[in-house]
Amino acid sequence: MAIKKLAFIVEKLPYKAETSRLALTHAIASQTVEIYLEDGDNVEPVIAFVGDGVLNCLKDQKALDIYGVTSLEMHLKNALLLDLKVLVCKEDLDRLGLKEDDIVMDAEELGAEVTTEVVPYDQIQQEMESADHLLFF
Amino acid sequence: MGKLTIGCFSSLVGSMTLDFAVKLAEAAVKKGHEVDLWLSGNGVMLGKKGQSKFRDYSYLAGTVEELLKTGKFRITNCEACAKARGIDKEDTMDGFGIHSMDWYLASAFDADRVLHIGGE
Numbered sequence: 001m002a003i004k005k006l007a008f009i010v011e012k013l014p015y016k017a018e019t020s021r022l023a024l025t026h027a028i029a030s031q032t033v034e035i036y037l038e039d040g041d042n043v044e045p046v047i048a049f050v051g052d053g054v055l056n057c058l059k060d061q062k063a064l065d066i067y068g069v070t071s072l073e074m075h076l077k078n079a080l081l082l083d084l085k086v087l088v089c090k091e092d093l094d095r096l097g098l099k100e101d102d103i104v105m106d107a108e109e110l111g112a113e114v115t116t117e118v119v120p121y122d123q124i125q126q127e128m129e130s131a132d133h134l135l136f137f
Numbered sequence: 138m139g140k141l142t143i144g145c146f147s148s149l150v151g152s153m154t155l156d157f158a159v160k161l162a163e164a165a166v167k168k169g170h171e172v173d174l175w176l177s178g179n180g181v182m183l184g185k186k187g188q189s190k191f192r193d194y195s196y197l198a199g200t201v202e203e204l205l206k207t208g209k210f211r212i213t214n215c216e217a218c219a220k221a222r223g224i225d226k227e228d229t230m231d232g233f234g235i236h237s238m239d240w241y242l243a244s245a246f247d248a249d250r251v252l253h254i255g256g257e
Contacts, residue, residue, distance in 0.1 A: 004246050017256060018146070018179070018257075019146065019178070019255060019256045019257070022146060022178050022218075022256065025238055026177070026238045026242065029237065029238035029239040029241075029242060030239070032239045033239040033242045033243050035239070036239065036240060036243030036246075037246060041246065043242050043243075043245070043246055133251040134253070135144065135245075135251065136253060137253075
């Protein structure tokens with residue numbers, strides 16, 4: 001019986017490529033990984049947005065209206081609904097002139113109980129150091 | 138011997154990243170390690186049947202077929218990523234697995250090392 005921590009580190013911009021979308025969809029897929037594992041085994045995902053990757057977390061994305069695809073905002077809200085740990089680097093928000101009000105901090109309308117955590121990079125570094133595997137997107 | 142899980146999201150043509158991933162898998166298998174190669178995003182193009190071997194474009198089907206024969210190499214396409222690109226099971230090379238994204242995480246679970254190469 002073991003729990004392996006997987007850290008999904010997202011530093012790519014939203015929509016420019018598929019990368020950050022795949023980070024979120026893969027992290028969300030952790031919810032069904034048990035079907036492949038022995039009883040008691042599981043993975044513990046943590047998603048951290050750093051660098052320009054924090055722009056994935058902006059509110060009021062219009063991807064569905066404009067491109068007809070699910071927005072990263074909706075994926076992020078689904079991640080919160082599924083109790084995934086979502087971290088956003090405070091220093092990178094500051095660098096881009098963004099506040100908590102500008103990003104998705106919760107998904108209350110979906111019934112999510114966990115919220116996004118805006119944290120110093122040091123804390124994200126600690127998450128990476130404690131992870132069994134790092135996946136950079 | 139260990140197990141290496143590689144995730145690669147780059148396209149076969151237009152980037153050399155997938156070439157690197159397969160080269161790395163080949164080197165690991167030659168040393169006796171087991172390798173899982175997970176292809177997602179544009180990486181699923183590697184599994185498309187009937188690719189032509191032109192000198193100006195990457196062609197990895199031959200190498201993949203040889204690796205599969207070793208029994209130490211598994212290669213798996215992301216089902217949703219492949220279907221979104223019109224690649225169904227009948228369009229996929231023999232020996233390829235097709236699974237949802239949780240398969241990759243399960244492979245990572247018991248891997249000794251995970252190398253996530255990402256995409257463009």
